[in-house]
Amino acid sequence: MIATPRYLGRGSWLGRRDPRVPLLVGVLTAATVIQIWDIRIIAILFIIGQLYYRSAAIPFRLVRRQWAFAIVFVSILVVVNTVLTGGAIGDYDRSDLHPLFYLPLLGTPISAESLSYGATQLLRFLTFITIGFPIAYAIAPSDLGPALARLRIPEKFAFGVDLTYRFIPSLAADLQETIDAQRVRGYEWDRVRGGPVARIRRAIPLMVPLTMNAIVGAEDTIDAMDLRGFGTGRRTWLRELRYDRADRLLVGTAIAILVAATVASFAGLTKLWVFPLLLALAGA
Amino acid sequence: MSSMSSFASRSMWSVDSRTIVYAAIGAALYGVLALFSVVIPGSNNVSVRPAFAIVPFFGYAFGPVVGLFTGLVGNAIVDQLSGYGLLTAWNWHIANGLVGLLAGIFAASSIARLGGSKIIGAAAVAALSVAIGMLFVFSDMVVFGNDFNTALTGSYLWVLVPDLIAGVILVPILALAWEPLKESLGR
Structure with a gap:
């Protein structure tokens, strides 16, 4: 079941960083990549991203399915978009x-141009995904709350x-229990029969009891929070966070790359780069 | 039950323990149930995620703040757990959040009483919130550099059809199941 967060980067170099670091690096990289359409620059960012990813020491065999899903999904997205656009590219005039x-x-x-655009888009997606993996697997789930609070996100x-x-x-355990209980009654989610509407109806015996049980169960949590005076004063967190030198260096590097990309973008240096070989093949 | 008497006086924008817990439950349910998806036969890998109905339902049942959080955080978790990445399509998290937010707002309006029936009202709330909230995916034009046609056919319509199917079928059913529970919880 993919529905459970896993802390796979435990003990790695990146896993030992302040949990705010992967979040900040992720946001800064996203802001950087959005501005760039030159595949040569994206390739450099992708390589830097891969080095960063490796520092999280996430065992590949444990995330193979996630990588396969991400690569297949973005590849389909890029191909479909290329077909849907009818070969049109952003600011390019068709005659160009x-x-x-x-x-x-x-x-x-x-x-x-469309092939270069597709390749750039694919590498942009892969860079996003590379930087996203450490957020998913190199931050202890219990550290997310304090990390967000220390980033001045509303507490x-x-x-x-x-x-x-x-x-x-x-909830994942409850879902499994619900599936088992329904199976005893002859229910099989995987039984392929009927169209999408019929298949959605097949989700009802799982979704309704799971959702209603979760809502009823939530009352206990609400009571516990109310009894402890939740929301009556400023919240403190048990986990204390402090940046060390490596944390500052990482975040500083990500900021420097973002600033450089922004300057380059304003200077018009990050526009789509068309492979000369493809232009030659097209007889340009 | 705690603070039962406070239900009636709560504003739909108030954020208290109840809002936070229901929002967290909604986001977690969306993440857990997203495991189940159905590919529409003959389509280009378009899949219906029954779990998506959790977003408009939590907005409908618990208000716009819960709906916003359920869509925003729930979609981020789904993307994160599937490997697609937390920040790859961050604008889609906002689109999902808007669906929940709008469902909460519409649920407090006359739309929820459309046709004098809870079923029709809930279906209308789900349909409208999906159709309007998902307009935010046009931000793909800025984030991914797509042109209008790609954003329309490759993003908006791509997600609108399956999410409408899931929302219109499942939100009324969840709303009907919630109704007796709501009474017993004093809402």
Whole structure:
């Protein structure tokens, strides 16, 4: 079951960092990558991202499915988008494109520019994903709440996130129990029959009892929080967080890269780079 | 039950222990149930996630703040656990959050009483909140550099159809199941 958060980066170099670091590096990298369409710059960021990812020492065999899902999903997204756009690329005028061939049946022109755009888009996604993995697997779930609170996110929101992560394992266990209970009654989710509506209806025997039980069970948590005076004063967290030199260096590097990317973007240096080989093939 | 008498006086925008716990339950349920998805036969990998109905339902049942949190954090968790990454499509988390927020707002309006029936009202709330909230995925034009046609066909319609199907079918059923429970909990 993928529904349980796993702390796979425990004890690694990145796992020993302040939990705010992966969050900050993730946000700063996202802000950086959004501005760049030159695949050469993205490739450099991707390599830096891979080094960063490796410092989390996440065992590949434990996240193989997640990597496979992410790669297949973004590949489909890029291919479908390329087909859907009819070969159009952002600011490019159709007359400026250099077609290489046309898709059979659809007649969509595949140009040097659209292939370069697709490859850049794919690498951008992979960079996002690379940086996202340590957030998922190199932060102890119990550290998320204090980390968000120390990042000056409203404390009730931070506490809500903390609580969400605490509920996931118990709800996953409840889901398994519900599945087993329904199976005894002859229910099989996997039995493929009927269209999407029929299949959605098959989710009802799982969703309704699980949701209602969770809501009823929530009353105990609410009572416990009320009895402890939740929300009546400023909340403190048991876990104390403090940046060390390596934390500052990592965040400082991410900020420096963001500033450099922003300057380069304003200077027009991050626009789509078209592979010269493809242009040559298109006869440009 | 604690603070039962306070239910009636609560504003739909107040954030107290009840709001936080229901919001966290909603987000966790979305994350756990997202395991189940159904690929629409003949479509281009378009899948219906029954779990998505949790977002408009929590907005409908517990208000806009709970709905916003359920969609925003729940979708982030789904993306994080699946490997797609917490920040890869951060704008989609906001779109999901908006669906929950709008469901909460519409649930307090006359839309929820449409046709004088809870079923029709809940279905209408779900449909409207999905159709309007998901408009935020047009931000793909800024985040991913997509043009309008791609954002429309590759993002908005891509997600609108399956989420509408899930929302319109499941939200009224969850709302009906919630109704007697709501009474017993004093809401």
